[in-house]
Amino acid sequence: MLFRVENLVHQYSDGTIALGGISLSFDHGERIALLGTNGSGKTTLLNHFNGILKPTLGQIFFEDKPLEYNSKALLELRRRVGFVFQDPNDQLFAPSVKQDVAFGPLNLGLTPEEVKKIVDEALETVGMSEFSEKPPHFLSLGQKKRVALAGVLAMQPEIIIMDEPTSNLDPRATSEILHLLLQLNKEKNITLFLATHDVDMVPLFATEMYILNKGKLVSKGTPKESLTNGNLIRQVNLRSPRITHLFEVLKTADKLPISDELPLTISEARREIIRLMQQK
Ligand SMILES: Nc1ncnc2c1ncn2[C@@H]1O[C@H](COP(=O)(O)OP(=O)(O)OP(=O)(O)O)[C@@H](O)[C@H]1O
Ligand SMILES: [Mg+2]
Numbered sequence: 001m002l003f004r005v006e007n008l009v010h011q012y013s014d015g016t017i018a019l020g021g022i023s024l025s026f027d028h029g030e031r032i033a034l035l036g037t038n039g040s041g042k043t044t045l046l047n048h049f050n051g052i053l054k055p056t057l058g059q060i061f062f063e064d065k066p067l068e069y070n071s072k073a074l075l076e077l078r079r080r081v082g083f084v085f086q087d088p089n090d091q092l093f094a095p096s097v098k099q100d101v102a103f104g105p106l107n108l109g110l111t112p113e114e115v116k117k118i119v120d121e122a123l124e125t126v127g128m129s130e131f132s133e134k135p136p137h138f139l140s141l142g143q144k145k146r147v148a149l150a151g152v153l154a155m156q157p158e159i160i161i162m163d164e165p166t167s168n169l170d171p172r173a174t175s176e177i178l179h180l181l182l183q184l185n186k187e188k189n190i191t192l193f194l195a196t197h198d199v200d201m202v203p204l205f206a207t208e209m210y211i212l213n214k215g216k217l218v219s220k221g222t223p224k225e226s227l228t229n230g231n232l233i234r235q236v237n238l239r240s241p242r243i244t245h246l247f248e249v250l251k252t253a254d255k256l257p258i259s260d261e262l263p264l265t266i267s268e269a270r271r272e273i274i275r276l277m278q279q280k
Pocket of ligand 2: 042043044086163
Protein backbone atom coordinates (compact mmCIF):
# COMPACT_ATOMS: atom_id res chain seq x y z
CA MET A 1 0.00 0.00 0.00
CA LEU A 2 1.30 3.46 -0.85
CA PHE A 3 -0.19 5.28 2.16
CA ARG A 4 -1.98 3.85 5.15
CA VAL A 5 -3.44 6.04 7.86
CA GLU A 6 -4.38 4.30 11.09
CA ASN A 7 -6.65 5.89 13.63
CA LEU A 8 -5.23 9.38 13.06
CA VAL A 9 -6.17 11.94 15.67
CA HIS A 10 -4.98 15.52 15.36
CA GLN A 11 -5.40 18.02 18.14
CA TYR A 12 -4.09 21.56 17.63
CA SER A 13 -2.33 23.35 20.48
CA ASP A 14 -5.48 25.34 21.36
CA GLY A 15 -7.29 22.06 22.03
CA THR A 16 -9.25 21.83 18.74
CA ILE A 17 -9.61 18.21 17.72
CA ALA A 18 -9.49 18.58 13.93
CA LEU A 19 -9.28 14.86 13.17
CA GLY A 20 -11.03 12.43 15.45
CA GLY A 21 -9.62 9.04 14.45
CA ILE A 22 -9.27 8.56 10.69
CA SER A 23 -8.30 5.32 8.97
CA LEU A 24 -7.79 5.02 5.23
CA SER A 25 -5.38 3.64 2.69
CA PHE A 26 -4.62 4.16 -0.98
CA ASP A 27 -2.32 2.73 -3.58
CA HIS A 28 -0.22 3.85 -6.55
CA GLY A 29 -2.18 5.29 -9.45
CA GLU A 30 -5.37 6.09 -7.56
CA ARG A 31 -7.16 9.42 -8.00
CA ILE A 32 -8.80 10.42 -4.75
CA ALA A 33 -11.08 13.35 -4.06
CA LEU A 34 -11.50 14.49 -0.46
CA LEU A 35 -14.66 16.46 0.24
CA GLY A 36 -16.10 18.10 3.32
CA THR A 37 -17.42 21.45 4.47
CA ASN A 38 -15.20 24.28 5.73
CA GLY A 39 -13.45 23.19 8.89
CA SER A 40 -14.13 19.47 8.40
CA GLY A 41 -10.40 18.68 8.59
CA LYS A 42 -9.29 18.31 4.95
CA THR A 43 -6.20 20.52 5.14
CA THR A 44 -5.27 19.00 8.49
CA LEU A 45 -5.41 15.50 6.97
CA LEU A 46 -3.41 16.46 3.86
CA ASN A 47 -0.73 18.10 5.97
CA HIS A 48 -0.02 14.70 7.51
CA PHE A 49 0.87 13.11 4.16
CA ASN A 50 4.16 14.91 3.87
CA GLY A 51 4.88 15.38 7.52
CA ILE A 52 3.98 19.06 7.89
CA LEU A 53 1.87 17.94 10.83
CA LYS A 54 2.53 15.05 13.17
CA PRO A 55 -0.28 12.84 14.48
CA THR A 56 -1.37 13.44 18.05
CA LEU A 57 -2.43 9.79 18.08
CA GLY A 58 -2.34 7.07 15.45
CA GLN A 59 0.16 6.35 12.73
CA ILE A 60 0.86 6.95 9.06
CA PHE A 61 2.62 4.37 6.90
CA PHE A 62 4.28 5.20 3.59
CA GLU A 63 4.97 2.06 1.55
CA ASP A 64 4.23 0.08 4.72
CA LYS A 65 6.87 1.87 6.80
CA PRO A 66 5.89 4.30 9.57
CA LEU A 67 6.62 7.94 8.67
CA GLU A 68 9.74 9.31 10.32
CA TYR A 69 10.02 12.95 11.21
CA ASN A 70 13.76 13.60 11.12
CA SER A 71 14.90 16.08 8.48
CA LYS A 72 16.54 13.49 6.20
CA ALA A 73 13.43 11.30 6.10
CA LEU A 74 11.18 14.33 5.57
CA LEU A 75 13.32 15.60 2.68
CA GLU A 76 13.07 12.23 0.94
CA LEU A 77 9.33 12.01 1.62
CA ARG A 78 8.75 15.52 0.25
CA ARG A 79 10.70 14.75 -2.91
CA ARG A 80 8.31 11.91 -3.66
CA VAL A 81 5.13 13.48 -2.31
CA GLY A 82 4.47 16.81 -4.04
CA PHE A 83 2.23 19.16 -2.11
CA VAL A 84 0.34 22.16 -3.45
CA PHE A 85 -0.91 24.32 -0.58
CA GLN A 86 -4.43 25.70 -0.34
CA ASP A 87 -2.99 29.22 -0.25
CA PRO A 88 -0.16 29.70 -2.78
CA ASN A 89 1.14 32.60 -0.65
CA ASP A 90 2.29 29.93 1.83
CA GLN A 91 4.33 28.25 -0.89
CA LEU A 92 5.98 30.92 -3.05
CA PHE A 93 8.91 32.85 -1.64
CA ALA A 94 11.67 33.34 -4.25
CA PRO A 95 12.27 36.75 -5.93
CA SER A 96 11.13 35.48 -9.33
CA VAL A 97 8.79 32.84 -10.69
CA LYS A 98 11.59 30.89 -12.35
CA GLN A 99 13.74 30.93 -9.20
CA ASP A 100 10.80 29.67 -7.23
CA VAL A 101 10.20 26.74 -9.56
CA ALA A 102 13.96 26.05 -9.68
CA PHE A 103 14.32 25.85 -5.90
CA GLY A 104 13.44 22.16 -5.51
CA PRO A 105 15.41 20.83 -8.52
CA LEU A 106 18.47 22.90 -7.51
CA ASN A 107 18.42 21.19 -4.12
CA LEU A 108 18.50 17.81 -5.85
CA GLY A 109 21.96 18.64 -7.12
CA LEU A 110 21.10 18.87 -10.83
CA THR A 111 23.21 20.96 -13.21
CA PRO A 112 22.03 24.50 -14.06
CA GLU A 113 21.23 23.34 -17.64
CA GLU A 114 19.12 20.43 -16.37
CA VAL A 115 17.35 22.73 -13.92
CA LYS A 116 16.62 25.29 -16.64
CA LYS A 117 15.09 22.61 -18.86
CA ILE A 118 12.90 21.29 -16.04
CA VAL A 119 11.79 24.80 -15.03
CA ASP A 120 10.95 25.80 -18.61
CA GLU A 121 8.94 22.62 -19.09
CA ALA A 122 7.06 22.98 -15.81
CA LEU A 123 6.16 26.62 -16.52
CA GLU A 124 5.11 25.71 -20.05
CA THR A 125 2.91 22.91 -18.70
CA VAL A 126 0.98 25.25 -16.41
CA GLY A 127 0.88 28.04 -19.02
CA MET A 128 3.08 30.47 -17.07
CA SER A 129 6.20 30.73 -19.28
CA GLU A 130 5.69 34.42 -20.04
CA PHE A 131 5.74 35.26 -16.30
CA SER A 132 9.05 33.56 -15.51
CA GLU A 133 10.88 36.79 -14.57
CA LYS A 134 8.07 38.26 -12.48
CA PRO A 135 8.12 38.34 -8.65
CA PRO A 136 5.50 35.79 -7.51
CA HIS A 137 3.87 38.27 -5.11
CA PHE A 138 2.80 40.45 -8.07
CA LEU A 139 0.86 37.61 -9.67
CA SER A 140 -2.89 37.08 -9.42
CA LEU A 141 -4.10 34.30 -7.14
CA GLY A 142 -4.84 31.92 -10.02
CA GLN A 143 -1.42 32.61 -11.54
CA LYS A 144 0.25 31.95 -8.18
CA LYS A 145 -1.62 28.68 -7.94
CA ARG A 146 -0.26 27.60 -11.31
CA VAL A 147 3.30 28.56 -10.35
CA ALA A 148 2.97 26.58 -7.12
CA LEU A 149 1.91 23.57 -9.18
CA ALA A 150 4.85 24.11 -11.55
CA GLY A 151 7.19 24.02 -8.52
CA VAL A 152 5.75 20.66 -7.54
CA LEU A 153 5.86 19.25 -11.09
CA ALA A 154 9.51 20.27 -11.37
CA MET A 155 10.32 17.75 -8.64
CA GLN A 156 8.77 14.93 -10.69
CA PRO A 157 6.87 13.56 -7.72
CA GLU A 158 5.16 10.16 -7.55
CA ILE A 159 2.20 11.54 -5.66
CA ILE A 160 0.60 14.93 -5.93
CA ILE A 161 -1.40 16.18 -2.98
CA MET A 162 -3.36 19.33 -3.75
CA ASP A 163 -5.43 21.36 -1.36
CA GLU A 164 -8.22 22.84 -3.48
CA PRO A 165 -6.41 22.80 -6.82
CA THR A 166 -9.08 24.67 -8.71
CA SER A 167 -10.24 27.33 -6.26
CA ASN A 168 -9.59 30.80 -7.70
CA LEU A 169 -8.91 29.40 -11.15
CA ASP A 170 -10.96 30.58 -14.13
CA PRO A 171 -12.99 27.92 -16.01
CA ARG A 172 -10.35 27.44 -18.69
CA ALA A 173 -7.49 27.08 -16.18
CA THR A 174 -9.64 24.70 -14.13
CA SER A 175 -10.21 22.43 -17.06
CA GLU A 176 -6.55 22.67 -18.15
CA ILE A 177 -5.25 21.74 -14.69
CA LEU A 178 -7.73 18.87 -14.55
CA HIS A 179 -6.59 17.53 -17.92
CA LEU A 180 -2.98 17.92 -16.91
CA LEU A 181 -3.50 16.00 -13.67
CA LEU A 182 -5.37 13.23 -15.48
CA GLN A 183 -2.63 13.02 -18.06
CA LEU A 184 0.07 12.77 -15.36
CA ASN A 185 -1.95 10.04 -13.68
CA LYS A 186 -2.50 8.05 -16.86
CA GLU A 187 0.93 8.45 -18.46
CA LYS A 188 3.17 8.45 -15.39
CA ASN A 189 0.94 6.65 -12.91
CA ILE A 190 1.15 9.65 -10.54
CA THR A 191 -1.20 9.21 -7.62
CA LEU A 192 -3.54 12.13 -6.97
CA PHE A 193 -5.08 13.11 -3.66
CA LEU A 194 -7.07 16.33 -3.99
CA ALA A 195 -9.17 18.18 -1.44
CA THR A 196 -11.92 20.05 -3.22
CA HIS A 197 -15.29 21.72 -2.87
CA ASP A 198 -16.01 21.28 -6.56
CA VAL A 199 -18.54 18.44 -6.68
CA ASP A 200 -19.06 18.95 -10.42
CA MET A 201 -15.40 18.19 -11.04
CA VAL A 202 -15.14 15.10 -8.83
CA PRO A 203 -16.83 12.59 -11.19
CA LEU A 204 -14.58 13.78 -14.02
CA PHE A 205 -11.37 12.75 -12.34
CA ALA A 206 -11.77 10.73 -9.17
CA THR A 207 -11.69 6.95 -8.88
CA GLU A 208 -12.42 7.21 -5.17
CA MET A 209 -14.18 9.82 -3.06
CA TYR A 210 -13.79 10.38 0.68
CA ILE A 211 -16.04 12.62 2.74
CA LEU A 212 -14.88 14.20 5.97
CA ASN A 213 -17.40 15.59 8.42
CA LYS A 214 -16.35 17.22 11.69
CA GLY A 215 -13.02 15.41 11.66
CA LYS A 216 -14.47 11.97 10.92
CA LEU A 217 -14.36 10.03 7.68
CA VAL A 218 -18.04 9.40 7.01
CA SER A 219 -17.89 7.92 3.53
CA LYS A 220 -15.53 6.08 1.19
CA GLY A 221 -16.71 4.95 -2.20
CA THR A 222 -16.73 5.74 -5.89
CA PRO A 223 -18.05 9.20 -6.85
CA LYS A 224 -21.11 7.41 -8.25
CA GLU A 225 -21.84 5.65 -4.94
CA SER A 226 -21.36 8.79 -2.85
CA LEU A 227 -22.76 11.56 -5.03
CA THR A 228 -25.99 9.74 -5.86
CA ASN A 229 -26.65 9.03 -2.18
CA GLY A 230 -28.91 12.05 -1.52
CA ASN A 231 -29.31 11.36 2.20
CA LEU A 232 -25.56 11.20 2.77
CA ILE A 233 -24.88 14.31 0.71
CA ARG A 234 -27.50 16.36 2.58
CA GLN A 235 -26.37 15.06 5.96
CA VAL A 236 -22.83 16.34 5.40
CA ASN A 237 -23.99 19.64 3.85
CA LEU A 238 -22.59 18.95 0.40
CA ARG A 239 -24.58 19.00 -2.82
CA SER A 240 -24.91 16.74 -5.84
CA PRO A 241 -23.34 17.78 -9.15
CA ARG A 242 -25.68 20.25 -10.91
CA ILE A 243 -26.33 17.83 -13.74
CA THR A 244 -27.33 15.09 -11.26
CA HIS A 245 -29.65 17.50 -9.48
CA LEU A 246 -31.32 18.47 -12.75
CA PHE A 247 -32.02 14.83 -13.60
CA GLU A 248 -33.29 14.17 -10.07
CA VAL A 249 -35.79 17.02 -10.50
CA LEU A 250 -36.83 15.77 -13.95
CA LYS A 251 -37.39 12.34 -12.44
CA THR A 252 -39.21 13.27 -9.25
CA ALA A 253 -41.03 16.53 -10.09
CA ASP A 254 -41.62 16.07 -13.82
CA LYS A 255 -42.00 12.28 -13.67
CA LEU A 256 -39.77 11.69 -16.68
CA PRO A 257 -38.75 8.03 -17.02
CA ILE A 258 -35.15 8.70 -16.01
CA SER A 259 -33.20 5.61 -14.94
CA ASP A 260 -32.53 5.10 -11.26
CA GLU A 261 -28.81 5.53 -11.82
CA LEU A 262 -28.67 9.30 -12.19
CA PRO A 263 -26.01 10.83 -14.48
CA LEU A 264 -23.09 12.62 -12.84
CA THR A 265 -21.48 14.19 -15.89
CA ILE A 266 -22.50 15.84 -19.14
CA SER A 267 -21.55 12.75 -21.13
CA GLU A 268 -23.62 10.48 -18.91
CA ALA A 269 -26.52 12.95 -19.17
CA ARG A 270 -26.21 12.98 -22.93
CA ARG A 271 -26.44 9.18 -23.05
CA GLU A 272 -29.51 9.27 -20.84
CA ILE A 273 -31.24 11.88 -23.03
CA ILE A 274 -30.51 9.86 -26.16
CA ARG A 275 -31.88 6.75 -24.44
CA LEU A 276 -35.06 8.65 -23.47
CA MET A 277 -35.56 9.96 -26.99
CA GLN A 278 -35.09 6.52 -28.53
CA GLN A 279 -37.71 5.14 -26.14
CA LYS A 280 -40.41 7.40 -27.56
N1 LIG B 1 -3.39 25.98 13.49
C1 LIG B 1 -4.57 25.71 14.01
N2 LIG B 1 -4.82 25.88 15.32
C2 LIG B 1 -6.03 25.61 15.85
N3 LIG B 1 -7.08 25.13 15.16
C3 LIG B 1 -6.88 24.93 13.84
C4 LIG B 1 -5.64 25.22 13.19
N4 LIG B 1 -5.76 24.93 11.88
C5 LIG B 1 -7.02 24.48 11.71
N5 LIG B 1 -7.71 24.48 12.88
C6 LIG B 1 -9.09 24.02 13.11
O1 LIG B 1 -9.17 22.64 12.73
C7 LIG B 1 -10.41 22.36 12.07
C8 LIG B 1 -10.12 21.77 10.71
O2 LIG B 1 -9.54 22.78 9.89
P1 LIG B 1 -9.02 22.48 8.41
O3 LIG B 1 -8.27 23.67 7.96
O4 LIG B 1 -8.33 21.17 8.41
O5 LIG B 1 -10.42 22.35 7.63
P2 LIG B 1 -10.71 22.25 6.06
O6 LIG B 1 -11.62 21.06 5.87
O7 LIG B 1 -9.44 22.25 5.30
O8 LIG B 1 -11.56 23.58 5.76
P3 LIG B 1 -11.63 24.52 4.44
O9 LIG B 1 -12.62 23.85 3.51
O10 LIG B 1 -12.18 25.80 4.97
O11 LIG B 1 -10.26 24.65 3.85
C9 LIG B 1 -11.18 23.68 12.05
O12 LIG B 1 -12.07 23.67 13.13
C10 LIG B 1 -10.10 24.75 12.25
O13 LIG B 1 -10.62 25.87 12.91
MG1 LIG C 1 -8.64 23.53 3.92
